[in-house]
Amino acid sequence: MTRPLTKRSLLKAAGWASIAATAALVGCGKKEATPDAASAASTPAATASVAAAAPAGPLLIAFAYVGPVGDAGWTYAHDQARLALEKEYGDKIKTSFVEKVPEGPDAERVLRDMVSQGNKLIFGTTFGYMEPMLKVAADHKDVKFEHGTGYKTAENMRTYDSRTYEGAYMAGVIAGGMTKSNTLGVVGSIPIPEVIRNINAFTLGAQSVNPKVKTKVVWINNWFDPPKETEGAQSLLNQGADVLFQNTDSSAVLQTAEKAGKYAFGWDSDMSKFGPKAHLGSAIINWAPYYIKATKDALEGTWTTGGVWWGVKEGAIDLVSLSDKVPADLKAKVDTIKAGLKDGSFVIWKGPIVGQDGKEVLAKDAVADDKFLGGINFYVKGVDGAVPSSK
Template identity: 75%
Template sequence: MTALKKRTLIQLAVASAVAAALAGCGKKEEPAPAPAAAPAASAPVAEAPPPKPEPLKIAFAYLGPVGDGGWTFAHDNGRKALEKELGDKIVTSFVENVPESADAERVFRDMVGQGNKLVFGTTFGYMEPMLKVAADSKDIKFENATSYKTAENVRTYDSRTYEGAYMAGVIAGSMTKTNVLGIVGSVPIPEVIRNIDSFTLGAQSVNPKIKTKVVWVNEWFSPPKETEAATSLINGGADILFQNTDSSAVLKTAESKGKRAFGWDSDMAAYGPKAHLASSIINWGPYYIKATKDALDGKWATGQAWWGVKEGAIDIVSIADDVPAATKTKIDEIKKGLADGSFSIWKGPIMGQNGKEVVAKDAVADDAFLQGINFYVKGVEGKVPGGK
């Protein structure tokens, strides 16, 4: 092989090697990037729940202390039933020992100032102060127990306590040994006189020989005066006592003197277990619940409500074991009749203390008549204070 050919072959080999090297060192081609994914659709934003309505603020004005065991205790039990029923829809508060005087006006104005939108006054004597405050507070709803005057933002409510008084009378008439019953009266208004008469009518329905004596204390809650009055009645021959006052003093007095008596407004059996014949109670819970629901639902309107056995507002409870079975059966029949309307307490003939007919035979006294009673029925001794 000639030198020229040998050199040519070497050059070709070198060229091939260089080409191969250059090919091995060449930059790799990167794969094309994948197309970017479309952004995910954003989740819908939940709407914020509507703000929770503010609870309805409700205030109660009490005549006596919540621990009186009677009238005020019953109202406060009604307030507690209201709280249990409506929970966080409401907020309640109360002021106890509010007198039936100009001071009641100050309390009602303070309740309004604290933002209460529904105000309950639990006694007759708050009527005028409440009306005065209501006239200046048209956006507030007021309710007054046992009174009779209303306004566009004032409603009245009451319980037919005379139904419980009548049933207590039936028991008393069947249990007395002296045929003399004693009654401690509070304030001589139609409500109280009606209860005295109804108690007497109930007793006479089973024992026509019954006479009742009344001692007035001219206060709703005064344990010392109630005790004094009860003692006077016992000394006057009464062996069974009834009351239209707010404390348990009458029952306690009967217990201490070996006589019998009734609880009033609340179950007072524990205050005098040996003396206790039964308790005529008021359940304010159903009414307070209805009135508050009316306010919450925008259905509240002025008017007058008067609830009794039919509405579950009045009952007689804890009847003593020694009360005859026949009497207990009669009480059950009266309750049933009052509930379904087949029995009327004030059905004639009924005679007044002076012997004149006040309700004609077979006639039934209407509510207007009952709410204006200012006389004693036959069998009640003494004179109605302020009466003619």
């Protein structure tokens, strides 16, 4: 069962007290009364008796989304996984979500409200929630927090991520074989290692089939901003790019390519319907396997802190809905790479790899570890321009 929430109702309260007071009016309208914490703590025998007399209710799970559920990309993919989670566990759980939660102070207010509503497992689905989640987690040790794409943990907060660079690399293979101008374009969101890594992987994939490829990048400094995404895509087309890629959350880049008669990819979810003529394939994330595992851990009492980074091997990453325009040999190459990523026989980040300044960043036959990948702040050879500061 889903308890829909709205960001507006959470944020217009003047302080924590009023947020807590109105929480019961959000979404379902009602929630079952819970014993007063102080009273329960002072009468453990009575609490045990109540617990024994009444069966435990469903596990309440909340999701904080940075974009709208209908973005067709990042947030949409997370919400599809939430729905799969409900299907998997039925009445053992109740889920809710708040969409369009900005990274920063607003996130902390929303997270605290989620706790006040009785949620015991909370997923924060974007990098910028890291510090707010740490603060809230420190104050609520009885709640389990899951932070998507972050790197900081606590005793009741762990991290999870997907190896999106694997999808980016496979898309690059297609792009490198389809480009006529040998110029590819990427609309970047925010210049953090995750995004820079994806740009590099896309370029490396393209160069594996076409060494002449160059990649141009336009940054919009936002995850979801369709007008800016459109503007960035058009700028890349004006610079000669004939295949576009993105690390942003809407379908605007694909739609811009469609109007211009060029090619592009979907990102995070299958976007083929938004630009069927332009669409070459979609690099998707399937969050469902992880959400099902994390919930299982919470339900069974086996949840522990730490972090995971899942990819093709775990069923979290794929390149889907390849266009009929893509030649059979390119499709076969992608299939081989996908199989290799699944069984470990293919490695994307294997040297020699050279930075755009010509210096070797990974020696011949060396394989990058996750620490290396997590700290990437450089462009590989073939990417134009300088990496901007993320500050």
